[in-house]
Amino acid sequence: xxxxxxxxxxxxxxxxxxxxxxxxxxxxxxxxxxxxxxxxxxxxxxxxxxxxxxxxxxxxxxxxxxxxxxxxxxxxxxxxxxxxxxxxxxxxxxxxxxxxxxxxxxxxxxxxxxxxxxxxxxxxxxxxxxxxxxxxxxxxxxxxxxxxxxxxxxxxxxxxxxxxxxxxxxxxxxxxxxxxxxxxxxxxxxxxxxxxxxxxxxxxxxxxxxxxxxxxxxxxxxxxxxxxxxxxxxxxxxxxxxxxxxxxxxxxxxxxxxxxxxxxxxxxxxxxxxxxxxxxxxxxxxxxxxxxxxxxxxxxxxxxxxxxxxxxxxxxxxxxxxxxxxxxxxxxxxxxxxxxxxxxxxxxxxxxxxxxxxxxxxxxxxxxxxxxxxxxxxxxxxxxxxxxxxxxxxxxxxxxxxxxxxxxxxxxxxxxxxxxxxxxxxxxxxxxxxxxxxxxxxxxxxxxxxxxxxxxxxxxxxxxxxxxxxxxxxxxxxxxxxxxxxxxxxxxxxxxxxxxxxxxxxxxxxxxxxxxxxxxxxxxxxxxxxxxxxxxxxxxxxxxxxxxxxxxxxxxxxxxxxxxxxxxxxxxxxxxxxxxxxxxxxxxxxxxxxxxxxxxxxxxxxxxxxxxxxxxxxxxxxxxxxxxxxxxxxxxxxxxxxxxxxxxxxxxxxxxxxxxxxxxxxxxxxx
Amino acid sequence: xxxxxxxxxxxxxxxxxxxxxxxxxxxxxxxxxxxxxxxxxxxxxxxxxxxxxxxxxxxxxxxxxxxxxxxxxxxxxxxxxxxxxxxxxxxxxxxxxxxxxxxxxxxxxxxxxxxxxxxxxxxxxxxxxxxxxxxxxxxxxxxxxxxxxxxxxxxxxxxxxxxxxxxxxxxxxxxxxxxxxxxxxxx
Numbered sequence: 001x002x003x004x005x006x007x008x009x010x011x012x013x014x015x016x017x018x019x020x021x022x023x024x025x026x027x028x029x030x031x032x033x034x035x036x037x038x039x040x041x042x043x044x045x046x047x048x049x050x051x052x053x054x055x056x057x058x059x060x061x062x063x064x065x066x067x068x069x070x071x072x073x074x075x076x077x078x079x080x081x082x083x084x085x086x087x088x089x090x091x092x093x094x095x096x097x098x099x100x101x102x103x104x105x106x107x108x109x110x111x112x113x114x115x116x117x118x119x120x121x122x123x124x125x126x127x128x129x130x131x132x133x134x135x136x137x138x139x140x141x142x143x144x145x146x147x148x149x150x151x152x153x154x155x156x157x158x159x160x161x162x163x164x165x166x167x168x169x170x171x172x173x174x175x176x177x178x179x180x181x182x183x184x185x186x187x188x189x190x191x192x193x194x195x196x197x198x199x200x201x202x203x204x205x206x207x208x209x210x211x212x213x214x215x216x217x218x219x220x221x222x223x224x225x226x227x228x229x230x231x232x233x234x235x236x237x238x239x240x241x242x243x244x245x246x247x248x249x250x251x252x253x254x255x256x257x258x259x260x261x262x263x264x265x266x267x268x269x270x271x272x273x274x275x276x277x278x279x280x281x282x283x284x285x286x287x288x289x290x291x292x293x294x295x296x297x298x299x300x301x302x303x304x305x306x307x308x309x310x311x312x313x314x315x316x317x318x319x320x321x322x323x324x325x326x327x328x329x330x331x332x333x334x335x336x337x338x339x340x341x342x343x344x345x346x347x348x349x350x351x352x353x354x355x356x357x358x359x360x361x362x363x364x365x366x367x368x369x370x371x372x373x374x375x376x377x378x379x380x381x382x383x384x385x386x387x388x389x390x391x392x393x394x395x396x397x398x399x400x401x402x403x404x405x406x407x408x409x410x411x412x413x414x415x416x417x418x419x420x421x422x423x424x425x426x427x428x429x430x431x432x433x434x435x436x437x438x439x440x441x442x443x444x445x446x447x448x449x450x451x452x453x454x455x456x457x458x459x460x461x462x463x464x465x466x467x468x469x470x471x472x473x474x475x476x477x478x479x480x481x482x483x484x485x486x487x488x489x490x491x492x493x494x495x496x497x498x499x500x501x502x503x504x505x506x507x508x509x510x511x512x513x514x515x516x517x518x519x520x521x522x523x524x525x526x527x528x529x530x531x532x533x534x535x536x537x538x539x540x541x542x543x544x545x546x547x548x549x550x551x552x553x554x555x556x557x558x559x560x561x562x563x564x565x566x567x568x569x570x571x572x573x574x575x576x577x578x579x580x581x582x583x584x585x586x587x588x589x590x591x592x593x594x595x596x597x598x599x600x601x602x603x604x605x606x607x608x609x610x611x612x613x614x615x616x617x618x619x620x621x622x623x624x625x626x627x628x629x630x631x632x633x634x635x636x637x638x639x640x641x642x643x644x645x646x647x648x649x650x651x652x653x654x655x656x657x658x659x660x661x662x663x664x665x666x667x668x669x670x671x
Numbered sequence: 672x673x674x675x676x677x678x679x680x681x682x683x684x685x686x687x688x689x690x691x692x693x694x695x696x697x698x699x700x701x702x703x704x705x706x707x708x709x710x711x712x713x714x715x716x717x718x719x720x721x722x723x724x725x726x727x728x729x730x731x732x733x734x735x736x737x738x739x740x741x742x743x744x745x746x747x748x749x750x751x752x753x754x755x756x757x758x759x760x761x762x763x764x765x766x767x768x769x770x771x772x773x774x775x776x777x778x779x780x781x782x783x784x785x786x787x788x789x790x791x792x793x794x795x796x797x798x799x800x801x802x803x804x805x806x807x808x809x810x811x812x813x814x815x816x817x818x819x820x821x822x823x824x825x826x827x828x829x830x831x832x833x834x835x836x837x838x839x840x841x842x843x844x845x846x847x848x849x850x851x852x853x854x855x856x857x858x
Binding site: 048051052053055057058059061062065066091092096112115116120228229246247248249250251253254255258259262263265266269270273618621622624625626628629 | 686688689690691692694695734735738739740741751760761763764767769773774776777780781806807808810811815818819822829830831832843844847848849850852853854855856857
């Protein structure tokens with residue numbers, strides 16, 4: 001959309017040179033007329049947006065709007081009234097829809113309050129939480145509607161073998177064993193009703209559709225966030241400039257928070273000034289070797305810790321005494337409690353090892369604080385994903401051979417992990433924030449109030465969400481737990497934030513870190529889950545005694561059976577044809593990859609060309625500035641000369657050309 | 672939607688709705704906030720467009736603005752008389768630009784005017800120094816203030832005239848994606 005160029009020109013010396021007040025007013029009138037005619041030619045929607053975004057005082061905007069309306073009115077005299085009424089009422093309807101929608105968005109006011117007290121970077125954590133909640137709610141709804149309700153309505157009579165004891169809520173075994181909470185509670189019959197409802201296909205397709213939707217949604221959010229937040233860093237890398245003028249958070253209205261932000265800004269500016277001075281000192285070779293070896297040592301230690309924890313978890317899981325003792329004695333309370341040992345160990349590792357990581361990072365020295373944040377995020381992600389990876393390996397390789405209804409066992413393990421993780425989160429809020437605040441303010445004053453560590457909290461959320469996604473195939477109603485958990489955590493974190501913590505000090509580049517978190521949610525987390533579920537569905541043999549896929553070689557065979565069955569119907573022959581010849585042939589995938597690569601290459605070339613263009617345009621701006629200064633100078637000198645001449649000999653300063661009647665006298669004498 | 676309100680005529684409300692980013696309900700709510708600042712000065716009937724102008728002291732005492740270091744500049748930029756005394760139109764305009772629906776160019780324009788203390792359509796070094804003093808509560812020394820302002824002008828001044836024009840400022844805003852969410856006052 002073309003920008004309305006109504007930004008004021010007065011004030012520039014060139015703009016007002018040699019003009020009278022009348023001429024300036026005339027010019028303003030003219031530009032306004034041009035503006036009105038431009039606006040009249042736009043479509044209705046664009047016109048209203050354009051009027052609203054005019055950078056002029058309110059009264060002038062109203063005058064412009066009235067003039068535009070009267071021009072439109074005069075153009076369409078006959079149907080003016082009717083159409084105007086219709087468009088006006090339509091706009092009112094849209095506005096009321098928008099305000100109604102605002103009421104439906106949950107937590108709208110709470111989020112506003114958090115943003116106004118703690119700033120936008122802390123707000124981004126809560127927005128992330130809300131976004132994850134939406135994923136889980138959606139999954140819950142479709143699983144419940146398409147899989148659970150048919151199963152409940154047409155359930156075979158299964159009498160539970162054990163009564164309900166309290167420990168089930170934590171361990172998920174016993175009473176819950178044969179319920180629809182887990183995979184084992186579903187069976188794969190074709191429900192005989194008016195349109196036959198194939199439970200196997202329903203189970204498969206619901207989970208597949210949900211995962212595909214998550215994929216699309218994550219890629220879309222990631223690309224939008226990347227586009228908005230990672231701008232080209234050509235030209236001078238902004239350090240102090242943007243922080244000063246663009247990052248002051250006007251939305252914070254709490255007095256203490258504002259003082260805090262002021263202090264922060266002063267500290268950050270001082271740091272950036274001292275960085276600038278330090279940049280000039282180059283490090284000597286021995287210093288550089290020392291720093292490098294310290295970095296290497298720190299990385300080795302971190303990776304070693306991660307490997308050690310994974311090995312520990314694997315051995316604990318495969319220990320013959322602990323692992324399956326519960327399955328052998330289902331009524332033993334102690335054995336049931338021992339199933340909780342593995343989740344507790346995993347949560348302890350997730351709690352303690354990041355603290356060790358932050359201790360390790362103290363021995364290193366970083367050139368800039370952003371690198372420190374990113375490296376600590378990478379290490380924590382490596383730890384969490386390797387723990388999850390080893391658990392998946394254990395569940396997919398070791399468990400199917402040793403237990404009869406292994407999918408239910410995996411579902412229960414995931415359930416236990418989520419519950420214990422939730423309990424540890426609660427304990428963490430209590431000890432980590434509340435007690436630490438008490439200690440920091442009353443006992444050891446030097447520690448101070450704890451900071452709200454956004455990176456650690458977001459990584460915890462990502463870890464829990466990965467677990468929930470893993471568990472969806474094995475336990476379709478697991479999102480219930482996740483939804484409840486996210487709800488409770490939202491309110492607890494908000495209360496803890498207001499009572500105990502202070503906002504983080506380094507709030508720079510919050511938008512970029514947001515993008516990194518969404519990318520982390522996609523790349524190791526979702527892609528890992530997808531590959532795990534794909535492997536389970538494609539290659540693993542489902543258990544024989546329970547679940548919707550009993551008796552098949554792999555769950556994917558349901559698709560083959562289905563396409564075989566519809567092969568006989570002439571109307572749906574095309575589905576079978578697509579499946580056989582396109583989806584199952586490798587050539588199709590080669591072609592798609594080739595096309596995607598070619599398009600990527602073209603787009604990359606376009607980016608390179610644009611970067612070059614930006615560089616040239618910047619140089620052009622500099623040159624224009626120099627030209628302007630030169631012309632300004634020249635013009636001012638000319639004006640000064642004119643004024644000087646006029647002040648000495650006003651009678652000679654006569655601009656009108658007059659005809660000299662004695663022009664013949666001016667000819668040379670010897671003609 | 673029943674138009675049961677008697678404060679504005681229908682045309683007035685339409686004009687407000689077309690020229691700001693608020694819906695009818697929000698306009699009425701903002702009007703009541705405006706009125707709450709001085710109930711004896713602001714009539715409940717705006718159909719005759721009364722000339723009511725609230726002094727800056729009242730505007731600056733609003734909870735959303737009272738601790739903001741730039742409240743005086745904000746009021747001056749949006750007020751008709753340039754002194755901070757605001758009519759209802761100015762008040763609505765101010766919160767409309769500062770709401771989350773205003774586009775980036777509009778916000779950048781007004782942010783530029785707010786930071787331009789001497790109203791010469793350029794942000795020069797003295798403007799930057801005043802901004803810095805308002806933001807850091809005199810924690811930086813004179814030298815540091817000077818160095819920071821020089822650094823800002825170095826980085827952002829594209830046409831090398833020693834001061835920031837609106838285009839320089841907008842170019843800098845483009846590189847700060849947080850600007851839309853930080854230049855925002857909720858009411």
